[in-house]
Amino acid sequence: MTQTNNNMTVNPDLAMERAKCNFNVLEVTHIFDGGERNTLQRKKIEDVALNSGASKDALGEEHMSPKEKYENAVRKSCIYATMMKNELAELSGLESFGVSSPVIRRTADAFFKEVSPFLLHLGMFVPTIMGQCTPEQQSYWLPRALDMQIIGTYAQTELGHGTFIRGLETTATYDPETEEFVLHSPTLSSYKWWAGGLGKTVNYCIVVAQLYTKGECHGTHPFIVQIRDEDTHVPLPGIKVGEIGPKMGFNTADNGFLGFDHYRIPREHMLMKNAQVLKDGTYVKVARHGKLTYGTMVFVRVVLVNEVAFNLAKASTIAVRYSAIRRQSKPKPDEVEPQILDYVTQQHKLFIAIATAHALQLCSTWLWESFSAVLAQMKGGNTDTLPEFHALSSCLKAISTSDSAHLIEQCRHACGGHGYMISSGIPNLYNFVSATRTYEGDYTVLLLQTARFLVKAYEQAEAKKPLTPTVSYLAHAFSGSRATWDNSPDGIIRSFQALAAGKTAVCVTNMRKRMRAGLSQVDAWEMSTIQLVAAAEAHCRAVIADTYRKEIVRLTANSSPNVKVVMDQLTTLYLYYWALERTGDLLMFTSVSQKDLVDLQIAYEELLLKIRPNAVGLVDAFDLRDELLHSTLGSYDGRVYERLMEEALKSPMNKEPVSDAYSKYLRPMMKGKL
Numbered sequence: 001m002t003q004t005n006n007n008m009t010v011n012p013d014l015a016m017e018r019a020k021c022n023f024n025v026l027e028v029t030h031i032f033d034g035g036e037r038n039t040l041q042r043k044k045i046e047d048v049a050l051n052s053g054a055s056k057d058a059l060g061e062e063h064m065s066p067k068e069k070y071e072n073a074v075r076k077s078c079i080y081a082t083m084m085k086n087e088l089a090e091l092s093g094l095e096s097f098g099v100s101s102p103v104i105r106r107t108a109d110a111f112f113k114e115v116s117p118f119l120l121h122l123g124m125f126v127p128t129i130m131g132q133c134t135p136e137q138q139s140y141w142l143p144r145a146l147d148m149q150i151i152g153t154y155a156q157t158e159l160g161h162g163t164f165i166r167g168l169e170t171t172a173t174y175d176p177e178t179e180e181f182v183l184h185s186p187t188l189s190s191y192k193w194w195a196g197g198l199g200k201t202v203n204y205c206i207v208v209a210q211l212y213t214k215g216e217c218h219g220t221h222p223f224i225v226q227i228r229d230e231d232t233h234v235p236l237p238g239i240k241v242g243e244i245g246p247k248m249g250f251n252t253a254d255n256g257f258l259g260f261d262h263y264r265i266p267r268e269h270m271l272m273k274n275a276q277v278l279k280d281g282t283y284v285k286v287a288r289h290g291k292l293t294y295g296t297m298v299f300v301r302v303v304l305v306n307e308v309a310f311n312l313a314k315a316s317t318i319a320v321r322y323s324a325i326r327r328q329s330k331p332k333p334d335e336v337e338p339q340i341l342d343y344v345t346q347q348h349k350l351f352i353a354i355a356t357a358h359a360l361q362l363c364s365t366w367l368w369e370s371f372s373a374v375l376a377q378m379k380g381g382n383t384d385t386l387p388e389f390h391a392l393s394s395c396l397k398a399i400s401t402s403d404s405a406h407l408i409e410q411c412r413h414a415c416g417g418h419g420y421m422i423s424s425g426i427p428n429l430y431n432f433v434s435a436t437r438t439y440e441g442d443y444t445v446l447l448l449q450t451a452r453f454l455v456k457a458y459e460q461a462e463a464k465k466p467l468t469p470t471v472s473y474l475a476h477a478f479s480g481s482r483a484t485w486d487n488s489p490d491g492i493i494r495s496f497q498a499l500a501a502g503k504t505a506v507c508v509t510n511m512r513k514r515m516r517a518g519l520s521q522v523d524a525w526e527m528s529t530i531q532l533v534a535a536a537e538a539h540c541r542a543v544i545a546d547t548y549r550k551e552i553v554r555l556t557a558n559s560s561p562n563v564k565v566v567m568d569q570l571t572t573l574y575l576y577y578w579a580l581e582r583t584g585d586l587l588m589f590t591s592v593s594q595k596d597l598v599d600l601q602i603a604y605e606e607l608l609l610k611i612r613p614n615a616v617g618l619v620d621a622f623d624l625r626d627e628l629l630h631s632t633l634g635s636y637d638g639r640v641y642e643r644l645m646e647e648a649l650k651s652p653m654n655k656e657p658v659s660d661a662y663s664k665y666l667r668p669m670m671k672g673k674l
């Protein structure tokens, strides 16, 4: 029997779950959105962007050819970009549309099952103009880019190098005679590779190249480069550009390749905020910190934490709603088949996904605020906080993307066979999020950046020198005794810090041992990298746990009692889950006993049961409209089987009763005439 809810026919199991929920869902929505005002503004933006139906496709993207898919994505990008410039910019309170509204970014997902070919324009081209140009350059380029008179991308990675930026081979050689830079791709491996939108969409790009002037190489620098005619869109002479072909995801992003044959650009097209080349070819370094040209990457790493929190919220919404309507097996012969959400193993798969979406969402807001503070200090010429921030944003990017990809895959497992359907929405989420673990700095590589900082901080702690806030716990690393286990939230967080400190200490000790045995510092470091990655991961988990806990306590200070309880249950679940995932480490670095761990496992299982009645309410609180979920399994009304059948019937394979393949191949083979 079905029930109606907001004029909608709702699956009775979902209706029952909603009736069972004992907390005010809207209050939790406000927490996730960062306040009631943000929720109201988000809803307004979604109404304007989505109620017209402009986000919908007549035929599902999955049934289109690659060319049709791309053209459709461009069509919708143009519609959405026009909305962004007009109605949405006004609604979001922005003077011009752009990178500063996560809501506008998130709402775009209703238009694209994969991604927009404009993602890199707004995600990296515009931010690079904002972060790397002089004020004069900015006043020329920014209005054109924001108004989308030009469309750009960020072409840094080459066929031969992505991680190791200092190893890039594209050259930009200054010619003082003509006051131009000559861009050149000397080898196949120097071809730019991967930039989103480069294949067919953009007419400009940021190119990162090795700068040569007066015969000397000054390392990689960014340049703004026109690659296609502004009117005809034809590639300009000296440019070889194209699309790189099918990928696991991102198939509407026309990622491209780009090569230069002694291609000339004006001197002023070097982005000169951090370094300049004067007319006579003199190189002048302006920036106080050598890595400020990496600024756009740091910005995107910060943004990505928010991005993956949102995508994990989507996957957990789909999987929890589906688990409430799906009934399977008969553990008690006299009773009806239970909802699969009643299985404790299912709760174990899913509730951590909900908790992690909250943890990452709150950490992303905190990280954004820290980033704003670092930028404000740098405006005043102070770069002291940059190393700590680079270490922090590197590990948070690595762990948030990796955990989210893993948990989205776990949500797919939780949906059984139907989760494997593209129409479930989960495969596209996974394909998108698994790429975030690699791009903008690979997981291992970024954790090793954090490890560099941790080791230095450890040495400072050893020398009793002051420590920066996120590593201040290292000061306790020299007490000589193991940290005292205590299963309160604060006690568990202290234990996570003890693990990070203990693992860092082991790395330092091993590296010193290896160096005493004759290895160079580089080789001793290399031999310790497995443990260094583990130390950086432990550090990051301590930071996330601490931030999540503190933020929830702060944000629920005035919440109603039941909201306080359910938010506390989620944070506790997060802490228990990760403590139980790291029992070996806890035994090494804290006083935890076998009995403590057995008790913790029982407490965890009891917590799952406490959260169970509120599970659907918790994902409803993410307040994700069906248009954003793109899912047969996760829609608000729970009409799962109906939607699966409707989608199956849309398949072009079902257009004809007998496939052409029958007369061409099957019949001849079966009649022995092939």
Ligand SMILES: CCCCCCCCCCCCCCCCCCCCCC(=O)SCCNC(=O)CCNC(=O)[C@H](O)C(C)(C)COP(=O)(O)OP(=O)(O)OC[C@H]1O[C@@H](n2cnc3c(N)ncnc32)[C@H](O)[C@@H]1OP(=O)(O)O
Pocket: 076, 077, 078, 080, 081, 098, 099, 104, 105, 108, 116, 118, 119, 120, 122, 123, 124, 154, 156, 157, 162, 163, 164, 165, 166, 196, 291, 292, 294, 295, 297, 298, 300, 303, 304, 307, 386, 387, 390, 439, 440, 441, 442, 445, 449, 452, 453
């Ligand atoms: C209309 C519709 C619209 C709809 C849409 C609406 C849209 C709305 C738009 C908004 C939403 C957008 C969503 C986003 C999506 C974007 C998609 C992006 C796609 C992907 C893009 C990319 O994928 S783009 C390429 C990224 N490619 C990397 O990511 C390379 C990694 N590789 C490195 O990043 C370096 O290679 C690596 C390892 C650091 C070593 O760099 P290196 O060799 O130079 O340096 P060393 O290791 O020697 O380190 C020497 C010392 O520098 C220190 N240091 C290093 N970096 C530092 C730093 N950044 N800041 C401070 N300090 C730093 C270090 O800590 C050492 O410090 P110390 O010496 O004190 O220990």
Ligand SMILES: Cc1cc2nc3c(=O)[nH]c(=O)nc-3n(C[C@H](O)[C@H](O)[C@H](O)COP(=O)(O)OP(=O)(O)OC[C@H]3O[C@@H](n4cnc5c(N)ncnc54)[C@H](O)[C@@H]3O)c2cc1C
Pocket: 120, 153, 154, 155, 156, 157, 160, 161, 162, 163, 164, 193, 194, 195, 196, 250, 255, 435, 438, 439, 440, 441, 442, 443, 444, 445, 448
């Ligand atoms: C979907 C997608 C979109 C992208 N978009 C863009 C874009 O718009 N613009 C752009 O410029 N780039 C883009 N990229 C490229 C991306 O930034 C790089 O792929 C990424 O930085 C990883 O570099 P790589 O491919 O060179 O990997 P590699 O560095 O070759 O990594 C391969 C393996 O080697 C390991 N490894 C490498 N170096 C070390 C080390 N020092 N220590 C230990 N292990 C190491 C890595 O951990 C990894 O396991 C995109 C990539 C993808 C997948």
